[in-house]
Amino acid sequence: MSVTAPALGHGRELVDPALRKAISRLDADTRLIASYHLGWCAPDGRATSAPAGKAIRPSLVLMAGEAVGAEPGDLVAGAVAVELVHNFSLVHDDLMDRDTERRHRPTVWSVWGDAMAVLVGDALLSLAHEVLDDSGSSYAVVASRALNVATRELISGQVLDVAFEQRDDVTLAECLDMAAGKTGALLGVSAELGAILAGAPPATVAAFRRYGQEVGLAFQLIDDLLGIWGWPERTGKPVFSDLRSRKKTMPVVWAVQCGGAPGRELARWLAGSEEPDEHALQHAADLVELAGARAWAEREAQDRVEGALAALRGLGLDPIRRDELAALARFVVERDL
Amino acid sequence: MSVTAPALGHGRELVDPALRKAISRLDADTRLIASYHLGWCAPDGRATSAPAGKAIRPSLVLMAGEAVGAEPGDLVAGAVAVELVHNFSLVHDDLMDRDTERRHRPTVWSVWGDAMAVLVGDALLSLAHEVLDDSGSSYAVVASRALNVATRELISGQVLDVAFEQRDDVTLAECLDMAAGKTGALLGVSAELGAILAGAPPATVAAFRRYGQEVGLAFQLIDDLLGIWGWPERTGKPVFSDLRSRKKTMPVVWAVQCGGAPGRELARWLAGSEEPDEHALQHAADLVELAGARAWAEREAQDRVEGALAALRGLGLDPIRRDELAALARFVVERDL
Numbered sequence: 001m002s003v004t005a006p007a008l009g010h011g012r013e014l015v016d017p018a019l020r021k022a023i024s025r026l027d028a029d030t031r032l033i034a035s036y037h038l039g040w041c042a043p044d045g046r047a048t049s050a051p052a053g054k055a056i057r058p059s060l061v062l063m064a065g066e067a068v069g070a071e072p073g074d075l076v077a078g079a080v081a082v083e084l085v086h087n088f089s090l091v092h093d094d095l096m097d098r099d100t101e102r103r104h105r106p107t108v109w110s111v112w113g114d115a116m117a118v119l120v121g122d123a124l125l126s127l128a129h130e131v132l133d134d135s136g137s138s139y140a141v142v143a144s145r146a147l148n149v150a151t152r153e154l155i156s157g158q159v160l161d162v163a164f165e166q167r168d169d170v171t172l173a174e175c176l177d178m179a180a181g182k183t184g185a186l187l188g189v190s191a192e193l194g195a196i197l198a199g200a201p202p203a204t205v206a207a208f209r210r211y212g213q214e215v216g217l218a219f220q221l222i223d224d225l226l227g228i229w230g231w232p233e234r235t236g237k238p239v240f241s242d243l244r245s246r247k248k249t250m251p252v253v254w255a256v257q258c259g260g261a262p263g264r265e266l267a268r269w270l271a272g273s274e275e276p277d278e279h280a281l282q283h284a285a286d287l288v289e290l291a292g293a294r295a296w297a298e299r300e301a302q303d304r305v306e307g308a309l310a311a312l313r314g315l316g317l318d319p320i321r322r323d324e325l326a327a328l329a330r331f332v333v334e335r336d337l
Numbered sequence: 338m339s340v341t342a343p344a345l346g347h348g349r350e351l352v353d354p355a356l357r358k359a360i361s362r363l364d365a366d367t368r369l370i371a372s373y374h375l376g377w378c379a380p381d382g383r384a385t386s387a388p389a390g391k392a393i394r395p396s397l398v399l400m401a402g403e404a405v406g407a408e409p410g411d412l413v414a415g416a417v418a419v420e421l422v423h424n425f426s427l428v429h430d431d432l433m434d435r436d437t438e439r440r441h442r443p444t445v446w447s448v449w450g451d452a453m454a455v456l457v458g459d460a461l462l463s464l465a466h467e468v469l470d471d472s473g474s475s476y477a478v479v480a481s482r483a484l485n486v487a488t489r490e491l492i493s494g495q496v497l498d499v500a501f502e503q504r505d506d507v508t509l510a511e512c513l514d515m516a517a518g519k520t521g522a523l524l525g526v527s528a529e530l531g532a533i534l535a536g537a538p539p540a541t542v543a544a545f546r547r548y549g550q551e552v553g554l555a556f557q558l559i560d561d562l563l564g565i566w567g568w569p570e571r572t573g574k575p576v577f578s579d580l581r582s583r584k585k586t587m588p589v590v591w592a593v594q595c596g597g598a599p600g601r602e603l604a605r606w607l608a609g610s611e612e613p614d615e616h617a618l619q620h621a622a623d624l625v626e627l628a629g630a631r632a633w634a635e636r637e638a639q640d641r642v643e644g645a646l647a648a649l650r651g652l653g654l655d656p657i658r659r660d661e662l663a664a665l666a667r668f669v670v671e672r673d674l
Contacts, residue, residue: 030496130482152464
């Protein structure tokens, strides 16, 4: 089944101007670099129209909040804040991973150097709090607290990711924790912020957080598969990109732990250090598949989508809104497979 | 006149446990590295008693808040938040400047690598907001907004600092702006947060911010002088450290712009690129002095202290509290000269 995502980009006509207004608060140098990173201009400041991101996080804030009765205008600050936190983490991630390209364009550190990448990321994180605190919402403090916790979890996930590079004994549980932090936390808080800013009761807020966290894990599982088999023309992600760096993604760790003889062979290959050629990479990808890890990850992603939908049951949501949220969850899994 | 700073370390018995409690929220890896950075443990986690910092920012929060009638307990979250923001910026600064030592100990990036330095800094910034939002103060949102603005100014100051490295035409006004951001903003918001958390009226809050900003500029002017003439045994700052990297500090920029023939000779030396020997550094320092920039910076720092004291006049503060705040401002200037 091919799923389009009608609700992605939802509210963009409100969120984009608010995001631009937030960015305009930054000093001139930081503003230029942030605008470049967001795809609004070339490195010299000339306006461009780089393809916009999917803005899944802002969409989630709006969809969740509207599902429990908020007006879009009450939700925009939350949508802008999560998009800023997401982009803070992208700018710092690209630097930490020494990635030279993002969406077919040079990354911030590769154009402006390490120091500016550190500072621009810092500025975006700080700006996220500024936007939320200045929203005038009577739920601003509760929203800000939720964003703080999610940001801490996001950073913890990155810390685990860095630590895993030095370790040969990463367990699947640790790997799932890492993904829950790296991807689940921010999608979780996106849905959560929508509910908070709508003034929903705590149980509803928790249900939306759970929905977002499950969608996030499904998203990361699919992303990990794309990191092995890629889909350059659709996602810009080259084939074997994560294998090339011997990254301990969820399917790889599952294969090593649960995948019998192919898993053991994969573990030996991961422990090596020679630069792999295309043949070796193809063989490693085959081992992941033979171990059953591709099928496991696809099934696990489906289960997470089911978990996301289950979290929303019993909340008495309008069926149209609930279907939109369900379609978004399914889109994440089926987008690129 | 030698000035001790009786009020520095004021409230430490309240702030230190709260700071440790905040740090304990972090995941294990981040917590270890943050604890090391704060001087609480060795890189392997063994408790140490590295000399504590002066904690000038937390002291300012407490002194300002108590001067307008708050109980110390109402101010602790603000004190912890500014100390966390300060340390976020130190961890990222050391990385950006590739400084290998801080207070005679290896810096975070030099022990744990670039990625962990980025992440630990990020975690400390996020934690600052978490502490303030969780304070339960009815002034939490106002305090958080003030901290946001100051953090943005702090980052802007750093951005200018990075940009200046590539430029030969930095004006004194730009240089003062940079210092106002890099040092003034955080000392300003420290005093401001004290007043905010005490529930002081806006005019009083603004006066305290001004006091802190002026103290901050005085502090930076003295720091710039120490960056030229140093005082290794007291500050850990080696002689000529800023000259060695041809850093465009305030006295250097003043000398170039306003310092006649010695200033012009200094400008030519700054434009060079050969590795300077001790003789060349001594000569450059002599040029700064001959240009009158040492005297200018000392006078300017004194003027800033006067400005700080002027900001507090007319607020009807208890004379003992006002004298404490005056002593702190004077201490900053006279600490090391």
